Amino acid sequence: MSELPKTFDPAAIEARWYPYWEENNLFRPERPEAEPFTIVIPPPNVTGSLHIGHALDNTLQDILVRHARLKGRDALWVVGTDHAGIATQMVVERNLNSQGVKRTDMPREAFVEHVWEWRAQSGGQITRQLRRLGASCDWANERFTMDEGFSRAVLKVFVELYRQGLLYRDKRLVNWDPALKTAISDLEVESREVSGHMWHFKYPLAGGRTYRYVERDADGNVLFEEERDYISIATTRPETMLGDGAVAVHPGDERYRPIVGALCEIPVGPKAQRRLIPIITDDYPDPNFGSGAVKITGAHDQNDYGVAQRNNIPMYRLMDESARMRTDGDDYATAAARAREIAAGATASAKDIDALNLVPDIYRGLDRYEARKRVIADIDAEGLMIRVEDKQIMQPFGDRSNVVIEPMLTDQWYVDAKTLAGPAIEAVRSGTIKVVPESWTKTYYNWMENIQPWCVSRQLWWGHRIPAWYADDGRVFVAESEEEAQREAGNVPLRRDDDVLDTWFSSALWPFGTLGWPEDFHPSPSGEGQGVGQSPAPHLSDGPTPTPPLKGRGLLARHYPNDVLISGFDILFFWDARMIMQGLHFMKEVPFKTLYLHGLVRAADGSKMSKSKGNTVDPLGLIDRYGADALRFTLAAMESQGRDVKLDEKRVEGYRNFATKLWNATRFAQANGIGASQTLEPPAATLPVNRWIVGETIRTVQKLDLALADLRYDEAANTIYQFVWSQFCDWYLELIKPVLSEQLPGESRGPESGEAGPRPAPGSAAETKAVAGWVLDQILVMLHPFMPFITEELWHALGDRPYDLIVAKWPLADARAIDPDAAKEIDWLIRLVSEVRTARTELNVPPGARVPFSVADASEPTKRRLAANAAALSRLARIEPSQSAGGQAQIVVDEATYALQLGDVIDLEAERARLAKAIAAAEKERDALAGRLNNPSFVERAKPEAVEKARVDHADKSAEAERLTAALKRLG
Known part of the structure; x- marks a missing residue:
C-alpha cells in the first residue's frame, strides 16, 4: 500500500496512467473467446482540435467501452480520423500561400504530396487531445479514411453502386462555394440573418397588353384597382433576373388570372434583344407575400429549381465558379436569339442550354454584387423600378470560407438515395435498429421518406479521386483502376475525372470499411443471416445480383454489426442515416444495433456557443483547471436523453470536489488499515452497519447496470455519485469510526463523553476493515468508466493487485447479499440524525x-x-x-x-x-x-x-x- 499525498493532483495522475495503459495494450486486451462489444468513433477531422462537443461525444462512448471491458467483453473501440477534404485542403493552401506558393502553381500530384507531409507532421493534434480526455480507443489499429485499405473500400463501393445503376452523373442545383470553388453539403452551409433589400420591378407585358389589376379584402371588397401593362416582381437578388425562365403566380390568385399564359419582358439588357418569358401558375408562390408573383430562375435558387422542373422551364446558368458573371460562349445577341427559339419550342439538349450565356455583354465578368448594382441602376434609369424596401433576409454562408453560397446548376455525381433509403427506413421501423431517444424516429422517417439524390462529388484535389474516365467520344468508364477502365474502353485515350468524393461518402462506410472490408468479406451462398430490414437491394435490369450476406472472418465477422453508435443529432442525416443505407446495401446487415443521439453542449444560460458570442468553452482548459475526470463526470451527469447540455463551469468544479472527497476517503481508509479487498464476493458481516453498506453497494450496482443498459447517463452518474458521497463517505465512514477505534455503536458514548464504555466484540474492527475495503474496491470499479484516472490511482494505492483496474472485474449484483433488516435500521438512523x-x-x-x-x-x-x-x-x-x-x-x-x-x-x-x-x-x-x-x-x-x-x-x-x-x- 502506497501512502497517498494529501493533495489530489489530477494532472500528475493523468500524465502517468494514460501512457501506461496504452503502452501495455490495456485498451484491447486479448479476449478471443469473450463476447464482442463494438463501437466506432465518429471520425474527427484530421485538421481538428478537441471542442466541447467532441468531449461529450467521446466521453459517452468511453463510458460504454470501459464498462463493457470491465464486464469481461472483447471491447473494441474503433478509432481514426477523417481526411476532411475541404478543411485539409484549406489548411495546406494557407501554409503554401504563406510561402508565396499557390496550389495552382504546381501539379495536382505535388499538392497531394504536400498534404500527406502536413498530415504526418501536424495531423495528430486531435488524437493527442482525445488521449488527454482519457479515451480508451484501440490505437494499435487506428484508421484514416485515406489509408490504403479504406480507400480500396471507397473505390469498390463507388464502382458497385455505379454498375448497379444507383450512382450516376447529372446536372442539378447544388450549394456552390465561390471561394473554395466546389459544391458543398447542406451541413457545410450556415444560414445567417443579415440586413438586405427587397427590390420591386415592373416586368412589362408583351405587345403593350394591359389588364385590370384588382386587390380585395377577405370579404371580397375592392381595396385597390388600376389598369396595368406590367406584372410586379419582388426580388432580393436582381442580378439573377438575367436567367429568368418564367414568372409564376398561385393558381388561386385572382389578381393575375387575366394574364396567366401571357408573356412578359425581362426589364434588363439591350432593349431590342430582351427575352420574353411566360406567366405560369404553380403552388409555390404565396399570394400574401410581396406582390404574389415570383420570377423563376431555376439555375440559381432552390425553390425556383423545383418550379422549373415541374413546369419544364429552361434553366440558364449565369455565373462561373467564382460567382462572377459568365464571359464564355457566344455574344449576348446570339445567345438571346437561341433562347427565344427554345422558348418557342425549338429542340435543345441540356448541354445546349448550359452553353448559352444570357448575361448581356455589359455585365460579363462582373462580380455578382457589382452586377447587381449595375442591373438595379439600369432598370431604375428606365423607370421600371417600383420601390425598394429594407428587409432582414436569411443568407447562406460557407461555414469554412465565410462567403455567401451561390445555388448553382452544375454537373455532379449523385447516389440514388431514395432506393437505398427503403431498407434503412424499415430497419428502424421494425426495431432492428433502436433509436434513443425514440422521439428522433419521426424526424428520421420524414427526412428519409423525402430524401433527394445525394451529391457525392467535390471540386477538390485532396480526397478520394472519382474512379471515372472519359473517352473523347463522351463515353464514361467507371472502374477500380485505370488499367481496368482501359480494358473496358479498348485502350483508347482516357481522361480521369478531376473531382473527389465528398467525405460523407467515405465516412458512410466507417463501420465496415475500418474492419477489413472488402478483403475480409466472405459471402455465404446460402443467404443465411438476412432478417427484417436486411434484405438486399432490388435487382436492377442493368446491374449484377447484389452481394450475398456477410459471412467473414477476423474483425469484420466478429465486430460487425457494431453494438451502438453515439452521435450528435445534427449529423443524423449526413452520417448516421448514410451508414445505415450503405451498411444494409453492402453488408446486408445493419451497421449498429442502437443509435444514441445526444444533444448539443450549450452555454450555462442555454444559448448556443459561438466564437462571435465569445461563449465557447475549451475542454482542454477545463481539463487543465479541474482534471479530465471532473469534466467527464460533468458531461455524463448532465447528459439527459433528448436535452441539450447547459455547461456551467461550477458543475465541473463541483465534480472535482467530488473526486477530492473520494481521494480523502481513501486516505482515511489507508490511515485506518483499510486496503485492497481479497475477494470479489462481499465479506461476511455481522454488524448492521456493514450488512447495510454491502446491500447498498449491491443496489448501486443493479441501478448502475440498468441505467447504462438504457443509456441513461445522467441517472448512472447520479447513482454512483449519491452512493459515494452520501452513503459511503458521509454516513458509512462516520458510522464505523468508533468500530475502527474498537468502540461499537451502542456500547459507548464515544471518546468525547469521557466514559470508557465496554470493549467491542472480538473481530468487529477486522470485519469492518474487510467490508470497507471491499466496498471501496467496488466503488472504484463502478466509478472507473466515468473517472478512469483517479480510480486507477486509488486502486493501486490501496495495495498490490494481480491486475490493473482498467481490466478488473465488474461487481456482482447478487441480491442475496442485501439484508432488509439492516437496511431498515440504518435507514432509520440516518433519517433521525438528518431530521x-x-x-x-x-x-x-x-x-x-x-x-x-x-x-x-x-x-x-x-x-x-x-x-x-x-x-x-x-x-x-x-x-x-x-x-x-x-x-x-x-x-x-x-x-x-x-x-x-x-x-x-x-x-x-x-x-x-x-x-x-x-x-x-x-x-x-x-x-x-x-x-x-x-x-x-x-x-x-x-x-x-x-x-x-x-x-x-x-x-x-x-x-x-x-x-x-x-x-x-x-x-x-
Whole structure:
C-alpha cells in the first residue's frame, strides 16, 4: 500500500496512467473467446482540435467501452480520423500561400504530396487531445479514411453502386462555394440573418397588353384597382433576373388570372434583344407575400429549381465558379436569339442550354454584387423600378470560407438515395435498429421518406479521386483502376475525372470499411443471416445480383454489426442515416444495433456557443483547471436523453470536489488499515452497519447496470455519485469510526463523553476493515468508466493487485447479499440524525451544544434501535436521552415523536420572533415575484433569462417560507 499525498493532483495522475495503459495494450486486451462489444468513433477531422462537443461525444462512448471491458467483453473501440477534404485542403493552401506558393502553381500530384507531409507532421493534434480526455480507443489499429485499405473500400463501393445503376452523373442545383470553388453539403452551409433589400420591378407585358389589376379584402371588397401593362416582381437578388425562365403566380390568385399564359419582358439588357418569358401558375408562390408573383430562375435558387422542373422551364446558368458573371460562349445577341427559339419550342439538349450565356455583354465578368448594382441602376434609369424596401433576409454562408453560397446548376455525381433509403427506413421501423431517444424516429422517417439524390462529388484535389474516365467520344468508364477502365474502353485515350468524393461518402462506410472490408468479406451462398430490414437491394435490369450476406472472418465477422453508435443529432442525416443505407446495401446487415443521439453542449444560460458570442468553452482548459475526470463526470451527469447540455463551469468544479472527497476517503481508509479487498464476493458481516453498506453497494450496482443498459447517463452518474458521497463517505465512514477505534455503536458514548464504555466484540474492527475495503474496491470499479484516472490511482494505492483496474472485474449484483433488516435500521438512523440536524440548523442551536431529548409513542423495535445506536446519535446528532421536560422542538420519524429540550440551549422567545420575521420577509418576496410572473406584460416583454430567473427566485422564496414556517411550528 502506497501512502497517498494529501493533495489530489489530477494532472500528475493523468500524465502517468494514460501512457501506461496504452503502452501495455490495456485498451484491447486479448479476449478471443469473450463476447464482442463494438463501437466506432465518429471520425474527427484530421485538421481538428478537441471542442466541447467532441468531449461529450467521446466521453459517452468511453463510458460504454470501459464498462463493457470491465464486464469481461472483447471491447473494441474503433478509432481514426477523417481526411476532411475541404478543411485539409484549406489548411495546406494557407501554409503554401504563406510561402508565396499557390496550389495552382504546381501539379495536382505535388499538392497531394504536400498534404500527406502536413498530415504526418501536424495531423495528430486531435488524437493527442482525445488521449488527454482519457479515451480508451484501440490505437494499435487506428484508421484514416485515406489509408490504403479504406480507400480500396471507397473505390469498390463507388464502382458497385455505379454498375448497379444507383450512382450516376447529372446536372442539378447544388450549394456552390465561390471561394473554395466546389459544391458543398447542406451541413457545410450556415444560414445567417443579415440586413438586405427587397427590390420591386415592373416586368412589362408583351405587345403593350394591359389588364385590370384588382386587390380585395377577405370579404371580397375592392381595396385597390388600376389598369396595368406590367406584372410586379419582388426580388432580393436582381442580378439573377438575367436567367429568368418564367414568372409564376398561385393558381388561386385572382389578381393575375387575366394574364396567366401571357408573356412578359425581362426589364434588363439591350432593349431590342430582351427575352420574353411566360406567366405560369404553380403552388409555390404565396399570394400574401410581396406582390404574389415570383420570377423563376431555376439555375440559381432552390425553390425556383423545383418550379422549373415541374413546369419544364429552361434553366440558364449565369455565373462561373467564382460567382462572377459568365464571359464564355457566344455574344449576348446570339445567345438571346437561341433562347427565344427554345422558348418557342425549338429542340435543345441540356448541354445546349448550359452553353448559352444570357448575361448581356455589359455585365460579363462582373462580380455578382457589382452586377447587381449595375442591373438595379439600369432598370431604375428606365423607370421600371417600383420601390425598394429594407428587409432582414436569411443568407447562406460557407461555414469554412465565410462567403455567401451561390445555388448553382452544375454537373455532379449523385447516389440514388431514395432506393437505398427503403431498407434503412424499415430497419428502424421494425426495431432492428433502436433509436434513443425514440422521439428522433419521426424526424428520421420524414427526412428519409423525402430524401433527394445525394451529391457525392467535390471540386477538390485532396480526397478520394472519382474512379471515372472519359473517352473523347463522351463515353464514361467507371472502374477500380485505370488499367481496368482501359480494358473496358479498348485502350483508347482516357481522361480521369478531376473531382473527389465528398467525405460523407467515405465516412458512410466507417463501420465496415475500418474492419477489413472488402478483403475480409466472405459471402455465404446460402443467404443465411438476412432478417427484417436486411434484405438486399432490388435487382436492377442493368446491374449484377447484389452481394450475398456477410459471412467473414477476423474483425469484420466478429465486430460487425457494431453494438451502438453515439452521435450528435445534427449529423443524423449526413452520417448516421448514410451508414445505415450503405451498411444494409453492402453488408446486408445493419451497421449498429442502437443509435444514441445526444444533444448539443450549450452555454450555462442555454444559448448556443459561438466564437462571435465569445461563449465557447475549451475542454482542454477545463481539463487543465479541474482534471479530465471532473469534466467527464460533468458531461455524463448532465447528459439527459433528448436535452441539450447547459455547461456551467461550477458543475465541473463541483465534480472535482467530488473526486477530492473520494481521494480523502481513501486516505482515511489507508490511515485506518483499510486496503485492497481479497475477494470479489462481499465479506461476511455481522454488524448492521456493514450488512447495510454491502446491500447498498449491491443496489448501486443493479441501478448502475440498468441505467447504462438504457443509456441513461445522467441517472448512472447520479447513482454512483449519491452512493459515494452520501452513503459511503458521509454516513458509512462516520458510522464505523468508533468500530475502527474498537468502540461499537451502542456500547459507548464515544471518546468525547469521557466514559470508557465496554470493549467491542472480538473481530468487529477486522470485519469492518474487510467490508470497507471491499466496498471501496467496488466503488472504484463502478466509478472507473466515468473517472478512469483517479480510480486507477486509488486502486493501486490501496495495495498490490494481480491486475490493473482498467481490466478488473465488474461487481456482482447478487441480491442475496442485501439484508432488509439492516437496511431498515440504518435507514432509520440516518433519517433521525438528518431530521435532528435540520432542526438544529433551523433553530440556531449552537453546533457544539448537546441537546436532551425524550421520545413518545415509540414501538419496541424503535426502542431497541435507540438503545443500540445511542453512541451514534450522541456523536452524529449531539442529542442525549432524558426524561426532563422544558421548551421543546418536536420531530416525527415513523411512529415516534422526539422532543428536543431547548430551553437551556437557546432563547425560545427570541427564536420565535426571529423565525416570524424571516417568514414575513420570505413571503413578501415570494408574493412580489408571483405578482411579476402573473403580469402578462412582464412575461411577454422581458428577456427570457429574466423571466426564468424570476421563476427560480419565486420557487426559492416559496421553499424558504415553507421551511421557516415548519421550523416555527416545531417550537409550538
